[in-house]
Amino acid sequence: MLMSQAGRPARLHYMANNFRVLTPGDHVVCAVSGEKVPLDHLRYWSVARQEGYASAEIAVKAELKG
8 A cells, every 4th residue: 555645744864965765755844944845845954963944044044053
């Protein structure tokens, strides 16, 4: 039986230029804003903190906050 991943958050391993899906899903939750980010729109993340971000502005704020 195929299970739909729609509406389920994915668990990812973030790498320097890509990410690997550890648990299937269709989105991640932005670590700062809580916004759902579809995997096909995910462009910003922190390898060190292993968290994804909804936008470049949010990623910069998270980096500066440390």
